[in-house]
Amino acid sequence: MTDDSSPRSARARPSRPRRRFATEVLLLQLAVVTAVVLLTTAVFVGVAVQRLAHEAESTALAVAQSVAADGDVRREVAALSVDGTALDEEALAGGPLQLTASSVQQRTGALFVVVTDDRGVRLAHPEPDRIGERVSTSPDAALRGEETVSWERGTLGDSARAKVPVFAPDAASGERPVVVGEVSVGYAPARVYDTVARDSLPVVGVAALALLLGVVASVLIRRRLDRLTLGLQPDDLATLVQNQQAVLGGVGEGVLAVDREGRVSVCNEQAAQLLALGSAGDDVVGRALAELELPGELADLLDPARASSGSPSAGLAGPAGTTLVVGPRVLIVDVRPVAREGVDLGRVAVLRDRTAVEALTRRLDAVGAMTTALRAQRHEFANRLHAVAGLLEIGRVEQAKGYLADVLEHGPLRYPVKHADRLAEPYLQAFVGAKGVEAAERGVLLQLGPETLVAGQVVEAGDVTTVLGNLIDNAVRAAVAGRTTxxxxxxxxxxxxxxxxxxxxxxxxGVARPERLFERRRDVPGPSQADDGEPGGGAVHDPVHGLGFGLPLSRDTARRRGGDVWLGSPGGDAHGAVFCARLVGAVQPAGAVPPGPAAAPGRPGRPDPSRSTS
Known part of the structure; x- marks a missing residue:
């Protein structure tokens, strides 16, 4: 037996569904609109009632003044205002005062017109039976010669009534007139409220129309709010902003997002630095892609105009791991579409700085090539040692000395590079020698041309490895595929x-398609997936030289320092393709001051000149 009040039971109960934020906003807007309309209508009605009540009082006062100023009324009231004299009610009911009061009441629509004597006794009344009785409300102020206006309840009910004194007609000039009676005129509230109801009909109609428009506007605002927030609630939005700030500020990659209109929506500090857009990404947010100096390929990948006309999530992704050279940096860029519930939100690019990794990779490739070359020459070195040992063992010392002199002159290792003695720079000796070993394994002879002369020392080994290595690898592949032997x-x-x-x-x-040789293309299928000697290449247009990663990267690497890589000749009858390159700042001229220790870490992997021989 379990207790329903236990925490487990409480967790098991289904919670009430939380009302959506857009729905809450809709209800709040409807409540506000309704309250405003009702309050406005109430204020109008209140003001109208006060205005009509004041008009009723003014009308009652004007009618009372008119009756009290009538000469016949004054004479009749003065004749009947005799203290202690008994009144003939029957005579008064058909007398001139009654007729005058009834006539005025009918013409003005008043509730009553009452005339009294100086004691407050009725001389004329809408109900003749009440003639001769004292009025139900105090006539004292009017009998003192004062005019009063008020809302009071009398014999005929509530009314806006005015009381005006009736003065004797024979007052001498300069004397204070004698009050001989008073006239009381009243208007019923029903007459006032009927007018308010009639005047309020247009206002009520406008208020209903305003309420309807408010409801329609609230519904439209709710729909737009739902669409703009993608159905997210305020706490979801707050959590999303916190997570975004944590992610964008905590990751080492750059993040650049573009909305459907081609404007930057997100740019963290790392992306701004990697793309040289400034130190703060906030300055970039909200600007159009055309306003930013982005690399052409990255701008094309982020351009919303390249999106397919089908599904929002289709056709938006760029090639995975696209390599770009931006200034001194080598960047790996991944561009992906962003969508939620089928709605295209734009694109996001993740940028990773691979400058140090690429430099280290190129140096490791060079070291690996040299290691392979040393391994290939190990047997020759061992054979020479055995030859020297054999000569010494049989006593042919002079021959052994001559053999050792030849080894010291030409070096203990012989790279399969023709005219290797034309190159004296240690790093280039080792690198070209290693490439010569790789070429020899594929049946290709690597030789140095007659114009070769390097007097300085290589200081940008990474750039030299990238450009020269790619060009040699492409040339070896072309030589293997060629018909010349x-x-x-x-x-x-x-x-x-x-x-x-x-x-x-x-x-x-030669080169089959020179015009497209340096394009970075990965979207066209080809018969081979091997491109410029680099792993991960894309589709190939030229079956020999490729059209993918190596050549574009080599050109970008050379151009970032002001140099270039170009096709000198597409090929002829006597030779194949000729590629040329200029690497600015790659060599320290002979006689120049060598760089200090601080510059040494920039050239790791460079072989020791004292240990390199050709």
Whole structure:
């Protein structure tokens, strides 16, 4: 047996459904509109009643003054106002005063017109039976010569009544007139309220129309509020804002959101810094995409005009992991659509700074290539040691010395790079040698051109690895796919002050589509998914050189410092494609002051010149 009042039972009871915020706003608006209309109507009616009551009092006073000023009335009242004299009620009921009072009452629509003597005894009354009786309300003020107006209850009920004194007609000039009676005229409230009801009909009609318009407007406002808030309640909105601030301020990625009209709705501080839009994202919110200096590809991905005409969530997503070079940064950008309950809300781009990772990856690739080259030469090195040991063992010391001298002159390791002695820069020696080993494994001879001359030292190893590595990899692939045998790739390197110029030529069949070579395209299917020697490439237009990630990234990397990568020649009869590049600031000229220790961390992975040989 369980107790229904237990906490478990309380949790088991279904809770009342919470009324939606838009519904509460609708009810509140209806209540406010109704209250305003009713209050306005009540004020109008109150003012109208007061105005009509005042008009009834003024009319009663004017009628009473008119009757009291009549000469016949004054003479009749003066003749009958004799203290202690008995009155003939029957004679008064058909007398001239009664006839005059009845005539005035009928013409003015008054409730009563009463005439009294100087004692307050009725001389004329709407009900003849009451003639000869004292009036029910005090006539003292009028008998003292004062005019009074008031709302009082008498024999005939409540009325707005005026009491005016009747003066004797024979008062001498300069003497104070003698009061011989008073005239009392009253108007019933019903007559006043009938007028109010009649005058209030237009007001009531307008009030009803205003109430109807208020209801319609409230319903429309509720629908718009529901649509704008996506059905969220105030506490949901507050929680959403808190979560948004926590997420946007707590994540290391940049977030840039655009609404359906192409205006920035969200931009956190990281996004503003990564895209060079300023230090604070708040300055960007509300501005149109066209007003921002965004990279062209990112602007295209966020442009709402690119959305498909079908489902709001279809056709909005850009390629996952799009790589952009913005200034000195390499960014990975993911663009996704945002929708709620089938309503398109725009797009959001998440930007990740991969500058350090990409630089480290390129350096690790270079180190890996060099490690592969060293592993490939290990057997040659061991064989030479065995040869020296064998010569010494059989006593041929002079031959051993000569052999060692040859090794010291040409180096203990021999990279399969033709004319390798033309390149003396340690880093380029090691990197080109490693690429030569990789090319040799694929049956391609890597050689240095006759114009090769680098007198300085490489200081931007990451840029050199990216550009030169991609161009050599593409050239090796083109040479392997070409019809020329033996396959070869020729590299020329020349420094001009701090700039490094390079060209890469292959023995392949040339570039099939030069006009689209540097486009970053991932949406067109191709026969092969291998692009410029980089993993994760997209669809390929050129089956050899590709059209995806490596070449566009190489060009962006060179251009961010003022250099460039371009196609020198699409290919001819004697050779394949020729790619050229200029890397600004990649070389420290000979004789220049070497960078201090603070600059050393910027070039990790650079081989020790004392350990590199060609």
């Amino acid at each position: 033996p396959a070869w790739v020729e590299v020329e390197l020349l420094d001009d002050g701090p700039d490094l110029h390079l060209s890469v030529m292959d023995s392949g069949d």
